[in-house]
Amino acid sequence: MTDGQIPKSVLARGALLLRVCAEADVALSLAELALRTGLPKPTAHRLVGELVRLGLVERTAEGGYRIGLGLFVLGQSAPTVRELRDAALPYLGDLHEATHENVHLAVPDGTDTLFLEKVTGHRATPIVSRTGGRLPAHCTATGKVFLAEDPSPPRRTLPRLTPRTLVLPGQLARDLALTRARGYGVNLEEAEVGVSAVAAPIYARDHGPRPIAAISVTGGTRRLDVDRVGARVCAAARALTRKLSA
CATH class of the missing domain: 3.30.450.40 (GAF domain)
Incomplete structure (x- = not known):
């Protein structure tokens, strides 16, 4: 996903997580998010938790992550x-x-x-x-x-x-x-x-x-x-x- 280059800034890493979620047809586990982004698992966990809090990502009942309604609203705007x-x-x-x-x-x-x-x-x-x-x-x-x-x-x-x-x-x-x-x-x-x-x-x-x-x-x-x-x-x-x- 990142061609071996992991973004350094927090904003860029958050954007990378959002893009990976958006490109997936199903909810992704934390392990899958870390694998697809190349981010360390603790970093992915911390950032995706913040994205969930902001409403940009939502967590499913099964514990997976997918794009949230907040991001859809922003995109439509x-x-x-x-x-x-x-x-x-x-x-x-x-x-x-x-x-x-x-x-x-x-x-x-x-x-x-x-x-x-x-x-x-x-x-x-x-x-x-x-x-x-x-x-x-x-x-x-x-x-x-x-x-x-x-x-x-x-x-x-x-x-x-x-x-x-x-x-x-x-x-x-x-x-x-x-x-x-x-x-x-x-x-x-x-x-x-x-x-x-x-x-x-x-x-x-x-x-x-x-x-x-x-x-x-x-x-x-x-x-x-x-x-x-x-x-x-x-x-x-x-x-x-x-x-x-x-």
Whole structure:
């Protein structure tokens, strides 16, 4: 988690604990928190106890730790996130109505793509993503949209999530060139077996030439028509771009 470098400040260590809790799909034990953060167990115990007291982390009946309601409220209060999410929701809803599949709003976050919102339903393909979750950018449609406009895309061998993940820099570079040419990114079972996605970039005035976010539709590979859905996603992304730039 820390690549061998443990933060020195108390604030940075607390932030590391919060991030580990946020990335986990289940409550983590104290031992798991210490292992994933690299913090000494007494230090992790002291800091997570303070986070519980502040309401940013909660302790389950079984003794595990997970993100608390207080942190959720703080996150929802961030003006940039709130304004982007509120502006995007009507377009996400329209895409879900048209496709009956999972629709995401995502933003770049380092080497990952971070899902700010997910609209789904009973007819949508079950997938692993969740609001507030993240996946490596190189194996997601939204992440490819961000990487395609990055002046220095990854040049290292990348982690493989499925047999179809593009892990070699040359493979990814060719895919990103195609993403730029057609105007949308495609993930063909690169993050999850049997699941594919199409994503288009969202821009905003005064934010430069790089996208600030992306919209995607994710569903079962067999029933996702990439060209048809790609056209819909691009149209929604252009409309949202116009709204944000007005």
